[in-house]
Amino acid sequence: MAWFIGIDIGSLYSKGVIIKDDELSAYYITLSGANYRTAAETIRQELLTKANLTQDYITDIVATGSGASSVYFASKKASDIVCTARGINSIFPSARTIIDVAGQSTKAMRIDRQGLVANFAVTEKCAAGGGRFIEVIANVLRIDLKDFGPLSLHSESPITFSTGCAVFGESEAITRVAEGIPKEDIAAGVNKALADKISSLARKIALEEPCAICGGGALNIGLIKSVENTLNIQLLIPPQPQITTALGAAITARTSSLKR
C-alpha cells in the first residue's frame, strides 16, 4: 500500500490530490494567492490531515502547473499537459480528446489508450481565451460561478461582445446590465465567445471522440452546452474537473516510482 501526492499550482487556483495506489483518497483546492510556496504547503498539510496521514506515508510527490517550481518539496516537476492527459485517462480510459479550460489559457489535446499525449494545442496568453473571462463577467453579474452556467441556459438571445478583450468585455457587460439587458443573455454571450475559441482549438488538433472537458471551465454547464453545440459532440465531464491535472501528477508520481 502506497500513497502519492500530486500538486497543481495554477495561476489562480492550486489543487492537490492524494491517491492510495490507484484510488483517490483526498483532494484540496485553494486560491494560489500571491505566494505559491505557501499555497503548496497548505495543500500538503490539508491533504495529509484529510487523509489522516503523516508525510512519512507519502512515497512520492510530483508538482505541475505554472507554479510547479514553488513546490520545493516535490521530487519531480511534470508538464501540465502530460498530467492532464494522465488524469483524464484514469477517469475516462475511452477519452481520446481533452479540452482543459484553465484560468490563463485553454488547452486541447488528443491522447492514446495509455493516456500518452498524441497531439496538443494551447491558446495564446489572453484572458479572453481562458476561464478567467467567465470569472470576470460572473463578478460583474454578481452571480456565483456555479450559477453562471445554469443561468446562461435560460438565454433566448445571447449578446455578441463588440470586443475581444476581457477587460473591455467587463465594462461592456456592466453597461449592458445597467441598460437592463438580462443577465442570462450576457452570460450566454460569454460562453458563446469562449466556446468558439475552444472549438477552433479543438479542430486544430483534429478532435476525436470521445472528448472530455476539465479545468475550472468544466464547472460551467452553459459553456459545456455551447461547446457541445458548436462541435456537435457529447462531452465527458469528470466529477471534480478542477483536480484532473493534480490527479495526473499523483499518477505520474506513482508510475515513476513503480518504474524504480
Added chain:
Amino acid sequence: MYFAGVDIGSTMTKTVLMDTNNKVVSAIKGPTGPEHRQLANEVMKMALEQANLQLDDISYIVATGYGRLNVPFADRQITELTCHARGVLSLFPDVRTAIDIGGQDAKCMKINSGKLVNFVMNDKCAAGTGRFLEILAATLGIKLEDLGDISLKSTKKVQISNFCTIFAQQEVVSRLSEGEKLEDIIAGLHDALASRVAGLARRLKIEPDVVLTGGVAKNAGIVKAMKENLGCELLIPEDPLLTGALGAAILAKERFSKATAKGEPIPTKPRRLEKATFFTKETS
C-alpha cells in the same frame, strides 16, 4: 447664449457649459464607472444647476466620446478625436501632437494650422489604456491618484512581463510577495503603459508642442514615464480630463454661429433629458 459639450467616456462623463465669450460657466466630471455611463443626463443636470441654467438656455449641445451615439438631448455628435484636438488647441495654440490616454482607448492626434490632420488610436485591448492602471491600482489596493507620487520613489522599476491586464494583476501580486518594492512595481506598470502608448504615438511623427490629456495625465509617474518613452517634453492642461468636453462646447458654439451667420436654420433636435444608451439592437 450658452453652449454645451458632453463627453461620455467609458469610465467618466464630463460636461462643459460655455457662454458666447468661450467662458466656461460650469464643468462637471460625472460619476465614474461603466455602470453609470448612460447617466449623462444626470451630469448635464448638475452642470445646469451649477451654472443655474435650464436646458432650454443652451443654444447648441455637442456630444462626444465613446458614448456619444445615443444621447437624447444632444443636437449633434462629433468624434472625441476632433473634440479633443479642438479642446487642446484652445488651451495650447502651438500644439502639434496631442496624446489622450482614455479609459477605453489611447489616441494620438496630429494637429496642423488649427486642424486635426491625422490620428491613430488603440481601442482593441485594455493594455495601453487608462483601464490598465485603474485595474492594477485596485489590485494593489491603492487609490488611482496616489500611484504617481508612490512611483516617483522608485529606484529600479520592475519589468512587467504580462501584456494582458488581467494576467498583469496576478503578476504584480506575486511580485509583491517576492518582496519587490511597491514603488518599483508601480513604476514598472507606468513604464509598461507609457511604452505602449508611445509605440502608438510613434506611428505619427511626434512634433512639439506635445500635449498629454486624459485622467492619467494627472499622474506624475505616467508623465515621467511618457517623457522617457517619447524622449520629449509634455504639456499638461490644468484639468486634462475636460479637454474633450471643452472642445465639444467650442465646436457647438462654432457650428451655431456658422449656421446663424449663413442665416441657415439651426439644426437642433427635440431634446429629452434622458439616459443615453450604448447598445442598440444592431450592435447586439
Added chain:
Amino acid sequence: MTTEQKKRAINRLNSMHPLRAKVNESYLKSVEAMQAGKPTVWGMLNYYYGDPILKAMDVEVVYPENYGAALAAAGVAQSYLDRADADGFPTHLCGYSRASIGYTSRMMKELNGEIPPEAPLGGMPRPIFLMASTAVCDARYKWFQALGRYMDAPVWTFEAPLPGVKELFMEGSYERMVDLGVKHARDFVAFVERMLGKKLDWDKLSETVDLMIEISQVWHETNELRKVKPSPMHSRDFWSSMPPALFLMGDLKDSLQCYQDMYDEVKDRVDNHIGAIAEEKYRLFFAELPPWHSLGFFDRLAERGWNFVIESFGYHPPIPLDMSGVSDPLERLTRFSLQIYVGYYKDAFEKNVPAGGMAYPYLKYAREWKCDGGFLHPLISCRSASTHLPYVSNILMERLKVPSLTIEGDIVDLRLFDPEDALSKAEPFEETMEHYRQIRRQEGFDW
C-alpha cells in the same frame, strides 16, 4: 548555460567556421567597395536569377532582408522600425522590410546618402539600383518599390513564375517558364550594362554559373548524408553555412572548397557513425528561419536527445538537374533557378499534393530524413515564412502521421520567442512523437 555544456550537447562541424565568416566579410567588402567608389546593389533573395550576373560583373550585392536580421540581432532595429511607422507604413508589414525602409529613410532624409554611424556591420551603402523578385512573397517587390520614396535608385523586378502543380505538366508549360526566364535575364544583363557603363564578360558569367551549380551540388550531397542515423550534422551547422551558397557570398572557388571540406567532414562522421548530438532519440526538421538570438536553446533540446536533421527547403540548394547540352549560361541559370520549386513538382504531382512548393518538400524531408516531428516557428511579421505552416503541420499528420510542434517567434521582435515556453512543451511533444512512431509502424511506414 556554459559554453562547454553547449559543446557537449551539439557536436559542431569545424568546417562550418570559414563559411560562417563569409557573411561579415561580404558586408565589409560592400562597404569597402563603396568607399573605393565601386557600385553596390541591394538585392532580394531571388533564387539565383540575378546574383551570378551581378557577380560576373563584379558588383557587390547586399541583402536588406539579411541586414534586417543583423539590425535585430544588434538590438538597433527598433529605431528604424519607428521611422517606418512614422512614415506611414502599416505595422503589420514584414519586419525586415520596415527595418530597411526605416534605415533608408534615415540614410536619405537625415544623412543625405551617408551610412548611419550607428549601423552595425559597417551598414548598407547606398545602392545604384535595387534587384527585387516576385519569388516567395509579394513583399519582395512591393518593398523595393516603396523605397522609391527615398532614393532615385531604379528597381528591377525579376519574374519568378510559380504555376500550379498539375498545370506545370501541361504541354510546353515548363519550356515557356524557361523562355520567360532567359529573355528576362537577357534584358537584365542589358540593364546592368547600362547602369554600370560596362559590358558583361560572358565567359566569366558561364564560369560563375557553373561554379554556383557545382557548389549547390556539393551542398546538396552534404545534406543527403544527413539521412543516416545518427544524423551527422545539426541544423545549426546548416544555418551557419547556408549564406555563401544561397547568396553567392565571397569568392566562389573558395566557397566550393569550403563546402567540399564540409562534405568530407560530414562523410567522415558517417563512416565512423558519429552523430551531431550525443544520443539521438528524436529526429526533427525545422521550419522556417530559426530564432537567431537564442540558438542556445537547441543545445538544451539536444540534451534531451532532439537532433535537428533537416530544415526549410527554401534555404536548401535546388535538387540537382542535368544541364549537359545547355550551352547558354542564361538558360543554365534559368533552369537552375526554376528548379528550387519545380524540382519538387513531379513528386508532388504523383503524390497529389497541390502545394508543391509550400508544403510538399516537408513531406519529402520527413519521409526521407525519417523525422519523428517537425518544429514549426512561425514569425509574426514574416508571413512568407509562416502562412503555410498550419497546412504543413496538417498534411504531415494526414499523409505521414508525423506531428509538429509550433512555437511562435518574430524576425525583429526577438522577445517574442520564449525558449522556456518551448522547453515546457518538450515533454508532451516527446510523448506525441513516441505515439506517432507506433502509429507509423502500425500503418507500415518504415520509421
Added chain:
Amino acid sequence: MLDKSKGLSKAREIYQNRSHRVKELKAEGKKIIGYPCMYVPLEIITALGLVSYRTYGDIAEPVTEADKALPTAFCPIMRTCLDCALKAKDDFLDGMVAIHSCDPQDKTTRVWQSYISYPYFHLIDMPGTLRTQSLEYFKGQLNDFKKTLESFAGKELPSDKLKAAIELHNRQRALVRELYKLTKPDPPLISGTEMLQVIKALMSLPAAEGNELLTQVISEVKERKDGPEKKPARLLIWSSTLDNIDIMQLFEAGANVVMDESCGGIRAYRADVKLTDDPLDGLSDYYLKEITCARTFREAVFGEARKDYIADLDSRFGYLKDFIRGWNINGAILFLVRYCDPFAFEMPSLKDYLDHLGIPNTYIEYDYTQGSLAPLRTRVEAFLETID
C-alpha cells in the same frame, strides 16, 4: 423583360441571396465555375457556355474551419473565403479556377484544392511585371486555362465564340461605366451601397443576365426621385476588396461614396478588352495591364536608369486623377484589409500622390470581422470632420 423600376431591388435581392440564380441554372443543367479573384478571365468561361460565379467570404461568419490550414495573421478575405468553402456554402460549384494574383491567393488556392475536390480545378499563374516576355508567358497560361476548361466542357472553343464573349463582357464594362456616370451629379443619383449591391449581383449572374440587370438599373436610376441625399463630402474609396454594404454604409453615414476603386467597385470595369485577331492577346493584355490592383509591379519606364518619384507615382496611380477630377472628389479613404501586403506597401506613396493632388485622405485598416466595424465608425467620422 422585367419592369424597369425593379432593377435596384432585384440587385438587392441577389446581393442578399447571391447563389439563388446560379442554383436555378444548375438545376437546368448548367455548369457553375467559381472564381475567387477578378483576374480570372471570365470571357473564357462564358464562351464555353459555363456560368461564372465569384466566390466570397462572409463577414458575419466566424472563421473556424479555415483555422486548420491558415494562420490568423493572414489575409482575412482569403481566410473567410476558404472557411465558407470548407463549410460547403458553395457546394453547388462544378469547378473552381483561381489565379496567382497575390501570394495569399496562391497559397489559399493550393490549400483549397487539397481539401475540396471539384470536378474541375485550375490554377493560372500570373507574372508580376508588365514586361513583354511576362505578357507572352501570361498568354500561355491563359491558353492552358482555355485548354483545360475546353476538355471539362467537352468542346472546342472557336475564336469567334470567344470574341463574342469578349464583346458581351465589354458591353457589361461599358454599362457599369455608364452607371458610374450617374454618381457624378451632386448628390449622386445612386449610392455607393446600391452600387456595391449591383456590382456584387453582376458577379453572381451570367454575363447576359448581368447586362440586362444593368440596363434596368440605369434607366431606373436616371428617372428616380428618391436618390441619395446630399452629404458634405464626395468620397473615393481605394481598397483591395470591399464586398459588404455594412462597411459602405459606415462611409455613407456622413458622405457620398461616388467612386469605389476596389474589386467590389469599378476596378473590373474601368477599361475594355481589345478585340485582337487572337482573342487571347487582347485578354492577356487586359488582365495583366488594365486592372489596377496593387499586386502588379508598375514602373514609369522599363529598365529606367533613374527614378523620378512623381513620374513613378503617375505610372502607379495616374488613373485616380481622372476619377478625382471627373467625379469632383474631395476626400479619399485608403481602406486597407489587414495583412494585405501589396496594398499596405502602397499606402505612404499613394498618400504622397493624393497630397500632391491636394485631396484630403486617410488610411484606415480593418480585419474583415463584424467586430472590427464599430471602431471604424469613429475613424471614418473623425476623418470626415477633418474635411467638412
